[in-house]
Amino acid sequence: xxxxxLELRSTITADGMLRINLESVPVAAPGKGQLLxxxxxxxxxxxxxxxxxxxxxxxxxxxxGTIAAPVLTASVPERGLAAVRARLGxxxxxxxxxxxxxxxxxxxxxxxxxxxxAMIGGGMYTQYRLIEIASCIVLPDSASAAEGAALFVNxxxxxxxxETMRAEGHKAIVHAPAASNLGQMLVKICEAxxxxxxxxxxxxxxxELLRGLGARHxxxxxxxxxxxQLEQAIAATGATLAFDAIGGGEMTSMILNxxxxxxxxxxxxxxxYGSTTMKQVYIYGGLDTGPTILKRGFGFSWSIGGWLLFxxxxxxxxxxxxxxxxxxxxxxxTTFTSHYTxxxxxxxxxxxxxxxxxxAKATGAKYLLVP
Amino acid sequence: xxxxxLELRSTITADGMLRINLESVPVAAPGKGQLLxxxxxxxxxxxxxxxxxxxxxxxxxxxxGTIAAPVLTASVPERGLAAVRARLGxxxxxxxxxxxxxxxxxxxxxxxxxxxxAMIGGGMYTQYRLIEIASCIVLPDSASAAEGAALFVNxxxxxxxxETMRAEGHKAIVHAPAASNLGQMLVKICEAxxxxxxxxxxxxxxxELLRGLGARHxxxxxxxxxxxQLEQAIAATGATLAFDAIGGGEMTSMILNxxxxxxxxxxxxxxxYGSTTMKQVYIYGGLDTGPTILKRGFGFSWSIGGWLLFxxxxxxxxxxxxxxxxxxxxxxxTTFTSHYTxxxxxxxxxxxxxxxxxxAKATGAKYLLVP
Numbered sequence: 052x053x054x055x056x057l058e059l060r061s062t063i064t065a066d067g068m069l070r071i072n073l074e075s076v077p078v079a080a081p082g083k084g085q086l087l088x089x090x091x092x093x094x095x096x097x098x099x100x101x102x103x104x105x106x107x108x109x110x111x112x113x114x115x116g117t118i119a120a121p122v123l124t125a126s127v128p129e130r131g132l133a134a135v136r137a138r139l140g141x142x143x144x145x146x147x148x149x150x151x152x153x154x155x156x157x158x159x160x161x162x163x164x165x166x167x168x169a170m171i172g173g174g175m176y177t178q179y180r181l182i183e184i185a186s187c188i189v190l191p192d193s194a195s196a197a198e199g200a201a202l203f204v205n206x207x208x209x210x211x212x213x214e215t216m217r218a219e220g221h222k223a224i225v226h227a228p229a230a231s232n233l234g235q236m237l238v239k240i241c242e243a244x245x246x247x248x249x250x251x252x253x254x255x256x257x258x259e260l261l262r263g264l265g266a267r268h269x270x271x272x273x274x275x276x277x278x279x280q281l282e283q284a285i286a287a288t289g290a291t292l293a294f295d296a297i298g299g300g301e302m303t304s305m306i307l308n309x310x311x312x313x314x315x316x317x318x319x320x321x322x323x324y325g326s327t328t329m330k331q332v333y334i335y336g337g338l339d340t341g342p343t344i345l346k347r348g349f350g351f352s353w354s355i356g357g358w359l360l361f362x363x364x365x366x367x368x369x370x371x372x373x374x375x376x377x378x379x380x381x382x383x384x385t386t387f388t389s390h391y392t393x394x395x396x397x398x399x400x401x402x403x404x405x406x407x408x409x410x411a412k413a414t415g416a417k418y419l420l421v422p
Numbered sequence: 423x424x425x426x427x428l429e430l431r432s433t434i435t436a437d438g439m440l441r442i443n444l445e446s447v448p449v450a451a452p453g454k455g456q457l458l459x460x461x462x463x464x465x466x467x468x469x470x471x472x473x474x475x476x477x478x479x480x481x482x483x484x485x486x487g488t489i490a491a492p493v494l495t496a497s498v499p500e501r502g503l504a505a506v507r508a509r510l511g512x513x514x515x516x517x518x519x520x521x522x523x524x525x526x527x528x529x530x531x532x533x534x535x536x537x538x539x540a541m542i543g544g545g546m547y548t549q550y551r552l553i554e555i556a557s558c559i560v561l562p563d564s565a566s567a568a569e570g571a572a573l574f575v576n577x578x579x580x581x582x583x584x585e586t587m588r589a590e591g592h593k594a595i596v597h598a599p600a601a602s603n604l605g606q607m608l609v610k611i612c613e614a615x616x617x618x619x620x621x622x623x624x625x626x627x628x629x630e631l632l633r634g635l636g637a638r639h640x641x642x643x644x645x646x647x648x649x650x651q652l653e654q655a656i657a658a659t660g661a662t663l664a665f666d667a668i669g670g671g672e673m674t675s676m677i678l679n680x681x682x683x684x685x686x687x688x689x690x691x692x693x694x695y696g697s698t699t700m701k702q703v704y705i706y707g708g709l710d711t712g713p714t715i716l717k718r719g720f721g722f723s724w725s726i727g728g729w730l731l732f733x734x735x736x737x738x739x740x741x742x743x744x745x746x747x748x749x750x751x752x753x754x755x756t757t758f759t760s761h762y763t764x765x766x767x768x769x770x771x772x773x774x775x776x777x778x779x780x781x782a783k784a785t786g787a788k789y790l791l792v793p
Contacts, residue, residue, distance in 0.1 A: 102694045134719050138692035298718060321509035323473045324730050337718065345714035347669060347705070348505045351728030359695050359722035 053077040054087065054155075057422075058177030059397055060142045061103050063127055063135055069107040071123040072116065073397055074142065078181045083157045086182055088168060091196035093149030093175040094389065095409050095418040096204055097296070097336055103145045104410060105138075106131025112403040123401040146175030146420070150190070150199030160184060167192075169199040176397065178422045188380055197391065197419060198384060204360060205233040206379040206387040208335070209240055211363045212294050214371055216246070219331065223247035225285065225293035225310075227302050228338070229269070230257035232389045232417060238266045239386045247288035251281070251302070272302070282309040286316070293332040294358065299339030303332045303355060304346045311349035325350015333358035338412050391419040424448040425458065425526075428793075429548030430768055431513045432474050434498055434506055440478040442494040443487065444768055445513065449552045454528045457553055459539060462567035464520030464546040465760065466780050466789040467575055468667070468707055474516045475781060476509075477502025483774040494772040517546030517791070521561065521570030531555060538565055542574040547768065549793050559751055568762065568790060569755060575731060576604040577750040577758040579706070580611055582734045583665050585742055587617070590702065594618035596656065596664035598673050599709070600640070601628035603760045603788060609637045610757045618659035622652070622673070643673070653680040657687070664703040665729065670710030674703045674726060675717045682720035696721015704729035709783050762790040 057073045064070070081087045107125040116122030132139070150169045153160075168187040170180060190199045216224055226237055229250030241248040242265045249268045252258050258269045268288060270280040284290075285306075291314075293306045307330050314328035330349060335358040345355070364372055379387055395418060399405050409418040428444045435441070452458045478496040487493030503510070521540045524531075539558040541551060561570045587595055597608055600621030612619040613636045620639045623629050629640045639659060641651040655661075656677075662685075664677045678701050685699035701720060706729040716726070735743055750758055766789060770776050780789040 098694070135692075137686055137689060138694075141692060143692070304713075315508055318508060321506075321512060321514070323469070323509075324732070327733065334718070335722075340718075342675075343714075343716035343718060345716065347708065347711075347714060349728075351706075351730035351733060354725055354727035356725035357720075357722030361695070362698065362722060 053079055054179050056177060056179045057397060059145050059400065061145055062142045063105055063139055065139045067127045067129065067132055069105060069125040069127050071401055073120065078179050081155050081157045081181060083159055084184050085157045086153045086160060086163060086184060086187065087155040088151040088170060088180045088182060089154050090149050090151040090175060090177055090180050090422045092200035093146045093420045094201040095420055096147060097338060097412050099145055099147055100410050102143060105135050109407060109410060112406055114403055121398055121401045123406060144174030147171065147173060148201060148203045149175035150196045163189060167194055167196060167199060169202040171203040176420055200419060201389040202379055202383060202387060205236055207375055208360045209233055209236040210375045211360055212237060213240055213246060216292055221292035223288035223290035225249040225290045225306055227251035227295050227297055228253055230260055235264055236387055238264045249284040249288055249290050278305060278309065282312050285309050286313045291328060291330050295332055295334050296336030297339050298334045298337040299341035299343055301344045303334060303343055306332055307349040307353055327352050390417060392416045394419045394421045397422050424450055425550050427548060427550045428768060430516050430771065432516055433513045434476055434510055436510045438498045438500065438503055440476060440496040440498050442772055444491065449550050452526050452528045452552055454530055455555050456528045457524045457531060457534060457555060457558065458526035459522040459541060459551045459553060460525050461520050461522040461546060461548055461551050461793045463571035464517045464791045465572040466791055467518060468709060468783050470516055470518055471781050473514060476506050480778060480781060483777055485774055492769055492772045494777060515545030518542065518544060519572060519574045520546035521567045534560060538567060538570060540570040540573040547791055571790060572760045573750055573754060573758060576607055578746055579731045580604050580607040581746045582731055583608060584611055584617060587663055592663035594659035594661035596620040596661045596677055598622035598666050598668055599624055601631055606635055607758055609635045620655040620659055620661050649676060649680065653683050656680050657684045662699060662701050666703055666705050667707030668710050669705045669708040670712035670714055672715045674705060674714055677703055678720040678724055696723065698723050761788060763787045765790045765792045768793050
C-alpha cells in the first residue's frame with residue numbers, strides 16, 4: 052500500500068535559480084514503530100524559511116507551472132550561492148515540525164490510528180508523513196492540530212535557554228526580540244520558575260502584549276533612550292546572559308555594552324581591560340542576515356556563540372531533555388500555546404504575494420501551513 | 423630614605439582633555455619582600471598605549487609645559503569619553519613590564535642588590551620602581567636590561583595560547599597578525615612543541631621573516647587570494663582555534679568562514695545550520711579599534727570571546743603557570759627574545775612626533791622606553 056502525496060520541495064541550481072514546487076511523492080505503508088500521519092498543520096518558522104528560500108532575491112519571485120502543478124521561482128545572487136554550495140541541485144524537503152492525524156500504523160502501533168500526534172523531523176510541508184513514533188508526541192483527544200503543530204522547536208528552545216542559564220551559572224536572561232511566540236513562552240516559563248527576564252521588543256504594542264503575560268522587564272528598542280532602559284533592566288536583574296535571534300546589526304553589541312556598563316559600576320578602580328564579569332550572548336537566529344557589528348566597549352570578559360536547539364539537545368543530559376518534553380506535553384495549552392495570524396495551504400504557499408508576506412518574519416505575524 | 427623619581431602619568435579629564443606628564447613622585451625604601459629597582463628598559467606594548475592615550479584624537483597632540491616638566495596634551499572626542507568614564511580625572515601610571523637593576527632591597531633580599539630583574543605589575547614608565555619580589559624574575563648576570571624588559575606579557579601570552587589550545591581540545595592554531603614579537607615567539611614554541619600554526623601576515627616581507635624562523639604555514643592577508651590561501655592552510659592543519667589581535671574589521675569573520683568551509687568538506691549532506699565542528703576565535707587585542715564585522719556564514723557551532731593574559735593566569739592551574747614561567751626563564755635569549763627598532767627616554771616619549779610613531783603599532787616597529 053502506498054499513499055498518493057504532494058510535498059513541498061525547494062531546489063537551488065548551480066546557475067542561480069531557486070525553484071519551489073509540489074512534488075508528487077507516494078509514501079509507503081508504515082512498518083514497525085512507524086506511523087502514517089495526515090499532516091493538518093505545520094508552522095512556518097524562520098528556520099524553515101532559511102531552507103525554503105535560502106539566499107534568493109525575494110524581489111524576483113515569479114509564479115509558474117500550471118494550476119495543478121504550480122512552481123515558484125526566484126533568482127539567487129552570485130554571492131549568495133557560495134553559502135549554499137552543499138545543497139545545489141538537491142530537491143530539499145521543508146518543514147521542521149507539524150501535527151496531524153494517524154491514518155495508518157505499524158503492527159505494534161495500531162491503537163494509535165485516529166489519534167492526533169505532534170511531530171518533529173523535517174519534511175512536514177507535505178500531505179502525508181511517514182514517521183517514527185520516537186519523533187512524535189501523542190496528543191490528548193481534545194487537542195486541535197494547530198495546538199499540536201509547534202510543540203517542539205519553540206517550546207524546547209525556550210526551555211533550553213533556561214537550562215543553558217542554569218548550566219552556565221547565570222541568574223537572569225536578556226531576550227531579543229521578545230514578543231515572538233517563543234518569547235511569549237519564555238515570559239511564562241521565567242514567571243513560573245522565578246527567573247528574571249529582560250524582554251527587548253520593537254514597539255509599545257509588543258511591550259503591552261508581554262506585560263499582559265506578566266513580563267516585568269520590557270524595553271523597547273525603538274525608544275530613543277533604549278540603551279539607558281536596557282542598562283537599567285540589566286542592573287535590576289543582574290543578567291549576564293542573552294539570547295539574540297536578530298543576529299545582524301548591533302543588538303548583540305548593545306547588550307554586551309550594557310552588561311559591561313552595569314558590571315563597571317561595581318569596580319573600585321579603573322581597569323583598562325574592563326570588568327572581570329563574564330558576559331555571554333548566544334545568537335540563535337538570523338532575522339537580520341546582515342553582518343553582526345560588535346563595538347567592543349565591553350572589555351575582555353565576554354563570549355558570543357551560536358546556539359542551536361539540535362546541538363543543545365545532543366549535548367544535554369537525557370534526563371533533562373526528558374523533563375523538558377514532559378513539561379511541554381503537560382503545559383501544551385497554557386505555557387506553550389502558539390498564535391497564528393493566517394492559515395495557508397500548500398498551493399497558496401507558492402504564490403509570490405503570500406510568500407513575501409510569510410517570509411517577512413514580522414514579530415506577531417505567524418503563518419500556519421495547512422496541507 | 424626616599425628616592426627622587428619621575429614617572430609618566432596619563433590623565434583624561436571630564437571635559438575631554440588627555441594630559442601626559444612626568445610626575446615627581448618620591449619612592450619609599452623597600453620593606454620586607456620588596457626591591458627598589460632602577461628601571462632601565464620597558465617595552466611599549468599595544469596594551470600600554472591603550473592606557474596611555476585612550477580614545478584621544480592623535481591628530482590633536484600638542485607639546486606643552488617646560489623643558490624640565492614637559493606635558494603632552496590631546497583632545498578626547500565626546501563619544502570616546504563614555505568608554506573611559508571610570509578613569510576620568512585620575513592620574514594613571516603606565517607600563518605593564520620592564521627590567522632594571524636592584525639598587526636597594528628589603529632586609530631579606532639584600533643579596534639581590536646589584537642584580538638585574540625583570541618585572542611585571544604596571545607603572546613601569548618610571549625611573550625607579552618599588553616592587554614585590556613575587557612580581558620579578560631575577561636575571562642571569564649576562565642579561566641586558568633590554569633582554570629582560572619583555573619577559574612577561576608576550577612570552578606568557580604566547581605560551582597561554584598553546585595551553586588554551588590543549589585545555590579546549592583543539593589541535594592547531596591560527597594567529598593574526600603573526601609577525602609581531604609575540605607572533606615570532608609563537609612560531610618558535612609551536613615548532614619546538616610540534617604544533618601546527620597558521621600565521622597570517624600583512625606582507626611578503628613578514629612572510630619571509632616567519633619562514634626564516636621555521637614557520638610552515640604563512641598566509642598573506644594582502645594577497646588577492648587570501649581567503650583561498652587561508653582555507654588551504656586551515657585544511658592542512660585542522661585548526662579550529664584562532665587568536666586575533668586585530669579585533670576590528672573582518673579578520674575574525676574570515677577565519678571562522680574559512681574554518682567552516684573546511685568543516686563542510688566532510689559533511690555527507692547539506693545542513694542549513696552548518697557543520698557541527700566547533701570553531702573558536704579569541705580576540706586578544708584591538709590593533710583595529712573599529713567594530714568587529716561578522717559575516718555569519720559559519721553555521722551555529724562557533725564562539726568568539728575576549729582573551730586576556732591576566733584572566734587566563736587567574737583561572738589556570740598554578741602548576742601550569744609555574745611551568746610557563748620556568749620555560750620563559752630558560753629560553754629568555756632564544757624563544758623569547760624581542761626586537762626593538764628604537765629606544766626613547768621619558769622626555770622623548772612626550773614629543774608629539776615620537777608619540778605618533780610609537781603609537782602607530784606597525785608590526786616590526788617596536789619601541790623600548792629607557793627611563
